[in-house]
Amino acid sequence: TVGGIGLAGVIGGLIATNFGWQTNFIISIGIAFIAILLLKGTPEKVSQHSHRHPFDYKGMSIFAVMIGSFTLLLTQGFEQGWCSTLSFICLNIVISTTLIF
Structure with missing residues (x-):
């Protein structure tokens, strides 16, 4: 899982650079189809x-x-502006809700 997360961006970028960004979606369809076939007989736990x-x-x-x-x-x-009233209000809300959460 960690390897897939780390490599997905790199591989996706290489595919998009060399073959166009649309190819990523076409490849995803193929991978999903293969995954469905592999999981078809697996019983649900x-x-x-x-x-x-x-x-x-x-x-x-x-x-x-x-x-x-x-x-x-x-x-x-x-x-x-980062020093505007709205920015300070939002920052205070973010900090207080983060502490509450």
């Missing part, structure tokens, strides 16, 4: 200790506010 954990709505909401504020900071900080 069902865990005997499976119980559902409740969804963390509070954590997800805090995370969404954190990511939204961080995105707003990055996109608007350059245009309005």
Whole structure:
């Protein structure tokens, strides 16, 4: 898995440089088809200790506010200035929600 993550960008870049970026999508279709064929006969493993954990709505909401504020900071900080009121508000929200999360 780690090797695939590390090599995927390099191999994808080489393919895009030499054959065009569209070729990456064509190759992905082929790899997915081969994976489906290889996994076709594999039985599904069902865990005997499976119980559902409740969804963390509070954590997800805090995370969404954190990511939204961080995105707003990055996109608007350059245009309005990094020392603008909006940038400071967004930065404070990002820091406080990160600590809460």
